[in-house]
Amino acid sequence: MRAFVGLPLPDDALHALERLQEGIPVGRIVPGENLHLTLAFLDDQPEAALQALHEALSQIRVPPLALDIRGLDLFGGRSPRILFAAVCPDPILSRLRDQVRRAAERAEIDLSRERFRPHITLARFGRDMPEHQARRLGGFLQAHGDFSLTDVLVERMALYRSTLTPDGARYDLLADYPLEAGEGR
Numbered sequence: 001m002r003a004f005v006g007l008p009l010p011d012d013a014l015h016a017l018e019r020l021q022e023g024i025p026v027g028r029i030v031p032g033e034n035l036h037l038t039l040a041f042l043d044d045q046p047e048a049a050l051q052a053l054h055e056a057l058s059q060i061r062v063p064p065l066a067l068d069i070r071g072l073d074l075f076g077g078r079s080p081r082i083l084f085a086a087v088c089p090d091p092i093l094s095r096l097r098d099q100v101r102r103a104a105e106r107a108e109i110d111l112s113r114e115r116f117r118p119h120i121t122l123a124r125f126g127r128d129m130p131e132h133q134a135r136r137l138g139g140f141l142q143a144h145g146d147f148s149l150t151d152v153l154v155e156r157m158a159l160y161r162s163t164l165t166p167d168g169a170r171y172d173l174l175a176d177y178p179l180e181a182g183e184g185r
Contacts (some may be wrong), residue, residue, distance in 0.1 A: 001044065001045060001047060001050060001161055002042075002043065002044050002045075002126070002161065002163070002164070003004060003016075003042045003043075003045055003050060003160060003161050003162060003174065004038055004042055004117055004159075004163045005039045005040045005042070005053075005057065005100050005104075005157060005158070005159055006036040006037055006038045006039055006042060006157065006158060006160060006162055007036060007039065007065070007067075007113065007154045007156075007158075008036055008154075008156060008157075008158050009035055009036060009037070009120070009152065009154065010152065010153055010154065010155075012140050013069070013149055013152045014032055014035055016087065016149055017032070017035055017120065017122065017149075018032045018035075018146060019184060020147055021122055022124070023084065023140060023143075024122065024123050025137065025140055025159075026123075026125065026129070026132075026133040026136055026137050026138075027083065027123035027125040027126075027137070027138040028113040028123060028124045028125070028168060029123050029126055029178045030121050030122055030123060030124070030168075031168070033171070034168075034169065034170075034171050035120055035121075035122075036120065036158075036160075036171075037067070037087055037118055037119070037120055037154075038096050038158065039096065039100045040100045040104055040111055040161070041111075041112075042103060042104065042109055042111070043147070045057050045109055046163050049107050049108060049109050050107075050159070051112070051172070052106070052107035052108070053103055053104060053107035053109060053159070053181075053183075054159060054174070055107075056102075056103035056104075056106045056107055057062060057100065057103050057157070057175070057177050058102065058177060058179065059103075060096070060099045060100070060157075061180060061181065062092055062095055062096045062099065062179055062180075062181070063092060063179060063180065063181040064153060064154060064155040064179045064180070065090065065092055065093055065153070065154040065179065066151045066152065066153055066154075067087050067088070067090065067093065067118075067151075067152040067154055068087070068088040068090075068148070068149070068150050068151070068152070069085050069086065069087055069088070069120065069147070069148060069149040069150075069152060070086060070087075070088055070146060070147075070148045071085070071086045071145060071146060071147065072084065072085055072122070072141055072147055073086050073119075074141075074143050076125070076147070077096075079106075079127065079128065079129065080125055080129060080134075080137070081124065081125055082121050082124055082125070083121075083122045083123040083124075083125070083137070084119035084120060084121050084128070084148075085119060085120045085122060085124055085147060086118075087118035087120065087154060088117055088118075089118070090118075090131070093118060094116065096157070096179075097116055111158070123154070124168075125137075146175040154179065155178060155179050156177060156178050156179055157176075157178050157179060158173055158174075158175065158177065158178055159173075159174045159177075160172060160173060160174060161174055161177075
């Protein structure tokens with residue numbers, strides 16, 4: 001089963017991001033119900049591994065997060081693939097991600113070694129964006145690149161199944177974990 005661990009966003013942040021998305025002139029917009037911050041992409045995993053991960057995730061204790069979302073950016077360099085809202089680095093967020101990675105290791109799930117750049121994907125683009133679309137996207141970034149939301153309170157993390165469809169990915173909640181201070185791994 002294809003899965004990931006992420007942070008669902010509160011409704012007020014979702015509404016603000018959806019309003020921003022209304023102006024994105026090109027690409028495939030990520031549906032509002034799919035907006036999240038990924039902590040760990042798990043790829044395809046057997047159910048036994050996901051059950052072991054669920055048990056390990058249930059033991060994680062970190063306090064709720066107050067995220068700051070500041071600015072828009074692109075992944076993909078000269079051939080952009082993703083437009084995202086950048087999430088400012090935060091020590092509690094980094095600690096949570098590290099604990100999720102350790103939980104995956106205990107569940108014998110191998111994760112890719114990549115630098116953590118917290119973000120919320122807003123739109124995806126096909127290969128070789130035509131020049132006229134690149135100009136339109138550039139105009140959008142100039143007008144909205146300073147987008148920000150501060151103190152976005154995130155009170156839970158979740159384990160999701162990701163099902164690929166011709167219309168894009170569909171995410172289904174498998175388990176929900178409240179963020180709360182206390183002893184944990």
